[in-house]
Amino acid sequence: MKIIADANMPFAEELFQQFGDVHKLDGRSMTADDVKDADILLVRSVTTVNSSLLAANSKLKFVGTATIGTDHIDQDFLKSKNIEFSNAPGCNAIAVGEYAFTTMLELAHKYGEVLKDKTVGIVGAGNTGSALEKCLKAYGVNTLLCDPIKAEQGEPRKFVSLEAVIEGADVISLHVPLTKEGEHKTFHLLDEAKLKQLKHNAWLLNCCRGEVIDNQALTRVKKYREDIKLVLDVWEGEPYPIEALIPTVDFATPHIAGYSVEGKARGTFMLYEKVCQLLSKPVKTSISQLLPEFFISKVQLDANLTQLDLLRLMRLVYDISDDDRSFRQLDFSNKEFDVMRKAHKHRRECSALTISSVEESQNWLFELGFSREQA
Numbered sequence: 001m002k003i004i005a006d007a008n009m010p011f012a013e014e015l016f017q018q019f020g021d022v023h024k025l026d027g028r029s030m031t032a033d034d035v036k037d038a039d040i041l042l043v044r045s046v047t048t049v050n051s052s053l054l055a056a057n058s059k060l061k062f063v064g065t066a067t068i069g070t071d072h073i074d075q076d077f078l079k080s081k082n083i084e085f086s087n088a089p090g091c092n093a094i095a096v097g098e099y100a101f102t103t104m105l106e107l108a109h110k111y112g113e114v115l116k117d118k119t120v121g122i123v124g125a126g127n128t129g130s131a132l133e134k135c136l137k138a139y140g141v142n143t144l145l146c147d148p149i150k151a152e153q154g155e156p157r158k159f160v161s162l163e164a165v166i167e168g169a170d171v172i173s174l175h176v177p178l179t180k181e182g183e184h185k186t187f188h189l190l191d192e193a194k195l196k197q198l199k200h201n202a203w204l205l206n207c208c209r210g211e212v213i214d215n216q217a218l219t220r221v222k223k224y225r226e227d228i229k230l231v232l233d234v235w236e237g238e239p240y241p242i243e244a245l246i247p248t249v250d251f252a253t254p255h256i257a258g259y260s261v262e263g264k265a266r267g268t269f270m271l272y273e274k275v276c277q278l279l280s281k282p283v284k285t286s287i288s289q290l291l292p293e294f295f296i297s298k299v300q301l302d303a304n305l306t307q308l309d310l311l312r313l314m315r316l317v318y319d320i321s322d323d324d325r326s327f328r329q330l331d332f333s334n335k336e337f338d339v340m341r342k343a344h345k346h347r348r349e350c351s352a353l354t355i356s357s358v359e360e361s362q363n364w365l366f367e368l369g370f371s372r373e374q375a
Ligand SMILES: NC(=O)c1ccc[n+]([C@@H]2O[C@H](COP(=O)([O-])OP(=O)(O)OC[C@H]3O[C@@H](n4cnc5c(N)ncnc54)[C@H](O)[C@@H]3O)[C@@H](O)[C@H]2O)c1
Pocket: 068, 069, 070, 089, 090, 092, 093, 096, 123, 124, 125, 126, 127, 128, 129, 130, 146, 147, 148, 149, 150, 175, 176, 177, 178, 184, 185, 186, 189, 207, 208, 209, 233, 234, 255, 256, 257, 258, 259
């Protein structure tokens, strides 16, 4: 059995070599010829899987994307060819939630503000939006949730409109899929008109898909709205962001909000489980067996945490300034956006860090995601 996997997919060999030969290829440049004799195709968000890519393949049984997003997959085409498909819903939700939360602490620190005084609007209350909501709730930050689809489905959480978020939130974090059709389409959800309406001093974070914000409009609006603070992990037109936009962004990264070791492992593992099911094979390993030890075994806390102390603790698991600095030095015309992603040393999630000596009043740290020392 021939298995073709994106070269940027950790743990693919470990998990899939029991089914056949694993060939790793660059995801963005994969061609129809490359995949013509694959039985299993494992991709990430940079490979468009459609009739052109699969034109020369008549034996493919399974396509898996080790990502949450599916906007790069023509699922109707796969169905028409009876090719099984799976993505990895929720695999990197914790990573994205923690990325957004720690970046809010960074912004608060940079501008001398208090995160707990802010209201955070979360647009898209699925896996990643809810992971962020969990961190914010644990820390005691007020949130507004906007998700008209979940609201229509009768979910018990309270939802508000996008307009109410724009009007009422000091911070807006985007967590929607990229959709181009339908009543709730998200392509350019934040267009020029909406960007102009952002509150004075608003913080805007995008860690879902670049095209959810009209990046040309954002570049124009930022020229006269310096008060808006931006965190962009995703960019319209990746891997070629609008370069004039970058200096106006407070924290800029190359689509790595979901890049935790745990998130990557979960993504590949979920596809492995799916293939086991498809081939009626037993699941022989577990995610925890794939994860390396964290370099700090535990942290002992001796006092109540200030906002800056919490930021310092979060920086032990992920210090965004390293990625931000590297991003600003990239030569985008030379495809270095992808080079940086590929070379990224995946960070850990808060759960990798065990905290000891915690008073009861600090139990919120475990709700946020850190691990508790076992008695
Ligand atoms: N930057 C990264 O590394 C990274 C990592 C993971 C996911 N993503 C992106 O983030 C997206 C969201 O991920 P998720 O796991 O939260 O997905 P999800 O499907 O669990 O949640 C998305 C939510 O958005 C809601 N939604 C859809 N249209 C909406 C609209 N117009 N307004 C408000 N809400 C709307 C849906 O109802 C759903 O609840 C993914 O589709 C992917 O594109 C990016």
